[in-house]
Amino acid sequence: MSKIICSAAIRGAKKIIDMAEESYEEALKKYGPEQEVSFPNTAYYLPIIYSILGAKVEKLGDMKDIFQECRKLLPPVVSEDIWLPYLGPALDAGMATFFAEEMFEAIRYLNEPNFYTKTEDPSEDNLWLGAADDVIFRKRGVEFVDGTAPGFAAIMGTPEDKEVASRIALELQEKNLYIFMHDQSNGKNMAELLVDNGVQVGWNTRLVPFGKSYTSAVFAIGFACRVALAFGGIKPGDYKGNLIYNKDRTFAFIMAFGPVSDEWYANAAGAINWGFPTISDWDIPEVLPTGICTYEHVVSNVPHDEIVQKAIEVRGLKVNVTKIDIPMAFGPAFEGERIRKDDLFMECGGGRTTGVEVLISREMDEVEDGKVILEGPDISDIEEGQNLPIGILVEVAGREMQSDFEPILERQFHHLINYIQGIMHIGQRNIMWIRIGKGAVEKGFSFKHIGVVLHGKLHQEFGAILDKVQVKIYTIQEKVDEVMQLALKVYEERDLRLGSMTDETEEVFYSCTLCQSFAPSHVCVITPERIGMCGAYNWLDGKASYQINPTGPNQPIQKGECLDELNGYYAGINEFVAQASRGAVTQVSCYSLMNNPMTACGCFEAIAAMLPQCNGIMVVNRDYRGMTPSGMKFTTLAGMAGGGMQTPGFMGVSKHYLTSKKLFMAEGGLKRVVWLPKMLKDELAEKLKKRCEEIGMPELFDMIATEEQGTTEEEIMSFLKEKGHPALEMETAIG
Missing domain, CATH: 3.40.1470.10 (Bifunctional carbon monoxide dehydrogenase/acetyl-coa synthase(codh/acs), Chain M, domain 5)
Structure with missing residues (x-):
């Protein structure tokens, strides 16, 4: 491993441990050793320390032993004329860095309880969310289990241009990754640049501003550790199991923008323990041989228009994204996007107008695959604020299709429509509600694009039972009322069929x-x-x-x-x-x-x-x-x-x-x-x-x-x- 990188990582680790220990000594004098410390609303204590060492840091006094462990792990600072560091000592320094930073952040919660929002989304006066509590973790962590989110990009610093930052964030979202943001470059941070460019940040859009300093990187690594503990059956203290689990299952990487400090090197060395490599746009030494990470450990000088693809390649992440031919971005990262009043162009259903959606199965000769029709005014035909009724009728056919599958397929509408950037879908059946944002309209959104999405994604996800899908969308009241009458009859028959089933009737x-x-x-x-x-x-x-x-x-x-x-x-x-x-x-x-x-x-x-x-x-x-x-x-x-x-x-x-x-x-x-x-x-x-x-x-x-x-x-x-x-x-x- 590069002497320059190892030396910088060890120097950075020493600075961080010194800083954290100084903070600890001050807190000890102020509060005493029995003062409780924790991250908000979690059963995982300080999760990196808990998962790697098995130690429950519950009080200030518990930190003493952890600092001693940090000092034991910390190698000597490298002199100019002696070659000492190899990969092992640098990794030890990185691990000690995370232990120290986690304690530093816990003390910060004690000293400055309102430094972070402790919410799922930023507040009006605070952008920084801090550590995810267990409610957020459980809701989001399972996505790392079921493949909805293959991993995360931990961003250190930012490109200086807000358009470049937004483009990189969007490309990462389209790969279904979470984006965890930390620290700043030359006085700028990525989260603020995104907000300045009109991009929504928060857990709901997977653009998560953890903290404004590099020490907040522990919130990202701690999240990965908790996934291994909660969903991987890894026991606290099984450090090897935790590291291997994350290397094999959590496809995460560090993306560093701008000058790389000793402290950043220390955090990067820590991340390598988990198999998370660093990809940088800056001219820093590279570590190309494989070993701990799947492929290279540190790759540098990557242009901004190539950095996302390079990061995915280096991490060994296989992203299977089939392009949906619509002018807006599309993917799970946009499912939690909100269309607020100031962003709203128009809406359908939700009590404002009549709205209904239904999926029914037909005979093979009754469905023309890929057919998407729209009867009534389209977005381009109306003025801002002019709401329309909407009826979405999806007709499917397949040799393996059964009527029992209809509600299952219909239930997919909610998240599939929400995957469209700038569109918000709420509810289902005849209480559905669609809000369309100005940004989507500016990009050329048409109601037909809903049909394109439903046709493509239902084929992709349910191809084993579907052979044909056609979508009919109506925005004329008379036609919407016809769909409503059809839908109510289908709902009634469906509910009777489901309601009549018991454990005794099925073998x-x-x-x-x-x-x-x-x-x-x-x-x-x-x-x-x-x-x-x-x-x-x-x-x-x-x-x-x-x-x-x-x-x-x-x-x-x-x-x-x-x-x-x-x-x-x-x-x-x-x-x-x-x-x-x-x-x-x-x-x-x-x-x-x-x-x-x-x-x-x-x-x-x-x-x-x-x-x-x-x-x-x-x-x-x-x-x-x-x-x-x-x-x-x-x-x-x-x-x-x-x-x-x-x-x-x-x-x-x-x-x-x-x-x-x-x-x-x-x-x-x-x-x-x-x-x-x-x-x-x-x-x-x-x-x-x-x-x-x-x-x-x-x-x-x-x-x-x-x-x-x-x-x-x-x-x-x-x-x-x-x-x-x-x-x-x-x-x-x-x-």
Whole structure:
């Protein structure tokens, strides 16, 4: 490895450790060793230190040992006339850099609690988001698991020209990457240049301004470490497992713009430990031999119009982007883009006008593949602010197409239309809403482009069951009303078909092992009355997925003989799970929280947990950040329910499973539920009330406590007694 780079990395590491330790000593005098320190709302402590060393830094005093470790790792500073550094010492210096920077940032949170926004998007007066909390991490981290986001580009500094910066950011977005932004070059930073050029930044557009200094690079590396811990089954302290996992699965790289300081070299050396190379536009020494990284470690002098492609090549990232022929940029990075009032050109549906979308299957000779028609005014025919009704009718045909697949395909409209830069899609069916931004109109957006997107992407993603797709878009009220009448009839028939399915009417259930490579013993069993715990896959989704990809993560399970109707033990399910988990799990109950509950990876929408004193069950959703009557917050409970383990009394569930007839059937069903966060109870209110009526207890809804009644078992018990909750009279659920 280059002597210049190694020397600079070691010098930079020493400066950073000295700076961090000075900050630590000052904080120690000010607050004392018992002062709690942390990143906001996370169960991962300081994630790099936690994942690599297994150390839980919870108080200032805990940092002392970590600084000693930094000093042990730090090689001597290199003299001019002696050749000492090789790759190993530089990597050690880089690792020590990240430990020191993570502690420095934790102390910054203590000293300056409002330095970062601690939100998903920038605020009006603060651009810098700081470390992602666990709610953001869970929502975004899973995208690194399912391939929606293959990796991230950690930007250090910026090109000086805002147009160049915007073009590079857009090219990275089109590759579906996250862009994590840090530090500045010659007084300029990339995030501010993007905002100045009218580009939306924040987690929703994958343009994430972590921090204004180089020390914020630990938020990017820490995010990668948490992915390995949460989804990869890597244990804290298994540094080798964490580094290898990220090298093989998280396709990340450093992109450095402008002069490279010793501190940047130190951070780059640290990133190489994870297999993340550095690509720079500056004239710095290169490290071309392979070794730790997949290919080269440091590549320099790359022109701005080539730097994205070069970075992807060096990292070994295989990006498969099929061009959709529309004038706007297109990809998952734009799914979270908002069209605000000042950006709005016009809108359709959403209560402003009539809006409806529906997909139906036809006979082969009734569909002309690739046909996209528009009847009514187009964008170019109207003035700004002139809203139009819209009816989107997608007709498909295929030899393997079934009517059961219609709602699954239709549900793709939401994210596929949102993939168009400058277009915002909300809702579905006859409550859909489209907002069209001025930027899209300036680039030549036409309603026909929606048809082009739906035709192309439905073919790409569902080619195994679709042979033909045609799209008809109407913006004339009379024609939209016709589509509405057709759609309402289709919706009614569809809901009746889905609603009539039960676990007893179907002999085949479906597995989901999408996350098994990250939690090897986890097998999700999806039944007609039990949606996947992530909330994203129901029984029909599993069936469609198997038809589309017969060797994929959703496999049919012949449920076989029912061994225990109350607990939901089936011979076929036990046999399948034992085989799919490689013997780690031999029995799974479909309907019990206490007896061999279903395993989870970590992607669940909510967690169910037994409350022994109350003889009842609480369910807490991921978005609720407060304390629960179990004495644990969601982040702590997640450690009990995830990782592919079976922990009686703790189980991941989807939110809407709470309205299923099979909910906790072995424990008495909905009558056993005693506590929900208010936000979850309100979200499911209508369906929960209906379910309460079905079981003959309409008053049960008002008997379920929320945090307004208490967050301890004692407080909840008092409320339950006052209301006469049925759980108090039920047989104890804990044997």
